[in-house]
Amino acid sequence: METFSFSIPQNVIFGKGSLGKLPEAAKALGKNKALIISGPHLNRIGMVDKCRAALSAAGIGSGAFTETEGNPSTETVEKAVEAYKSSGADFIVAFGGGSPLDVAKAAGILATYGGKITEYEGGGKVPGPVVPMIAIPTTAGTGSEVTSFSVITDHSRNYKLSVSSNYLLPVYAILDPELIASVPAGTAAACGVDAMVHALEAYLSLAASPFSDMFALKALHLIGKNLRAYAANRGNEAAAEAMMMGSLFAGIAFSHARLGDVHAMSHPVSAYFNVAHGVANAILLPVIVEYNELADQGKYYDIYRCVAKAPLPEAMFSSHMLTEELRALNMELGIPSCLKEAGVKAEYFDAMAENAMKSGNISVNPRSTTKADVLELYKKAF
Numbered sequence: 001m002e003t004f005s006f007s008i009p010q011n012v013i014f015g016k017g018s019l020g021k022l023p024e025a026a027k028a029l030g031k032n033k034a035l036i037i038s039g040p041h042l043n044r045i046g047m048v049d050k051c052r053a054a055l056s057a058a059g060i061g062s063g064a065f066t067e068t069e070g071n072p073s074t075e076t077v078e079k080a081v082e083a084y085k086s087s088g089a090d091f092i093v094a095f096g097g098g099s100p101l102d103v104a105k106a107a108g109i110l111a112t113y114g115g116k117i118t119e120y121e122g123g124g125k126v127p128g129p130v131v132p133m134i135a136i137p138t139t140a141g142t143g144s145e146v147t148s149f150s151v152i153t154d155h156s157r158n159y160k161l162s163v164s165s166n167y168l169l170p171v172y173a174i175l176d177p178e179l180i181a182s183v184p185a186g187t188a189a190a191c192g193v194d195a196m197v198h199a200l201e202a203y204l205s206l207a208a209s210p211f212s213d214m215f216a217l218k219a220l221h222l223i224g225k226n227l228r229a230y231a232a233n234r235g236n237e238a239a240a241e242a243m244m245m246g247s248l249f250a251g252i253a254f255s256h257a258r259l260g261d262v263h264a265m266s267h268p269v270s271a272y273f274n275v276a277h278g279v280a281n282a283i284l285l286p287v288i289v290e291y292n293e294l295a296d297q298g299k300y301y302d303i304y305r306c307v308a309k310a311p312l313p314e315a316m317f318s319s320h321m322l323t324e325e326l327r328a329l330n331m332e333l334g335i336p337s338c339l340k341e342a343g344v345k346a347e348y349f350d351a352m353a354e355n356a357m358k359s360g361n362i363s364v365n366p367r368s369t370t371k372a373d374v375l376e377l378y379k380k381a382f
């Protein structure tokens with residue numbers, strides 16, 4: 001067996017009502033004032049004020065930056081840094097879906113070391129500890145609360161850049177399933193498929209280990225058995241709790257095993273056409289799972305058993321049945337059936353394939369992938 005290493009340095013607080021533990025976590029940091037980084041929707045519905053009130057009751061001050069958008073930009077990061085500096089805060093609470101968490105991580109770097117986020121692109125460029133952060137996801141989800149990645153869109157080159165460093169790991173992750181009970185159906189479906197893709201790609205990754213497999217398989221089981229019920233009714237408490245736990249476990253899996261062609265190819269789709277990350281992943285998923293069938297050595301059945309509504313016995317299984325199952329799942333969830341339907345234009349495929357090949361996830365995809373393969377896959381998904 002290959003050697004492997006792992007570490008989960010966060011303090012994770014999980015469970016219904018755990019948002020109430022925010023002041024306790026903030027006090028444990030030994031800090032005085034938070035900047036809450038969130039999005040306009042959560043601000044509008046009063047959730048940001050709820051966080052601020054909880055902190056205030058515990059004698060902790062707060063400011064708020066609530067301008068994060070989907071596929072957040074380098075400009076938004078800079079605005080968040082300004083907000084942090086002018087607020088007098090000494091820690092960050094990232095509250096929302098993947099975007100506020102990505103922005104908070106990037107802002108934490110720039111508030112500490114200055115410069116532009118592009119200067120930290122890639123792995124290991126962050127020189128040391130950054131502004132301490134408490135992450136509170138409100139979707140299930142990106143798993144960003146337990147990963148060392150921040151993904152930011154650089155519009156000057158239509159590129160989603162990734163910064164990776166263990167210094168970006170939030171000190172606390174608070175996961176409260178009540179927070180995902182009012183997510184719109186389409187967002188719940190797309191974010192849920194994203195979480196499933198994290199688990200699936202981590203499980204199939206060439207960098208997978210027994211440790212990441214354990215988390216990936218548990219995540220696939222939790223998500224596969226609950227995604228439909230959660231998308232159908234976000235008020236289904238048991239399904240919401242399972243989805244949130246699945247998203248967390250998938251995040252732990254892929255932060256150790258990385259991902260694959262789906263994420264490598266979906267980032268350019270979002271960078272060029274502002275397609276939501278989960279939707280871009282979901283459209284590409286069946287096409288890439290089909291491409292990877294050739295590399296399957298038995299793991300496809302494990303995944304199929306988790307996601308199929310009525311799985312057949314292993315003796316009757318062929319790898320292509322997983323592809324078909326995932327295609328059917330997309331249809332059930334109302335995901336657009338192709339890139340064209342999501343507003344993608346084929347004339348950008350060459351530049352998109354060029355960008356996809358820059359992703360570190362290509363090298364751990366189970367079937368080796370060239371730029372010509374990526375182009376072919378974009379065409380198939382079109």
Ligand SMILES: [Fe+2]
Pocket residue numbers: 142194195198263277281
């Ligand atoms: Fe993702």
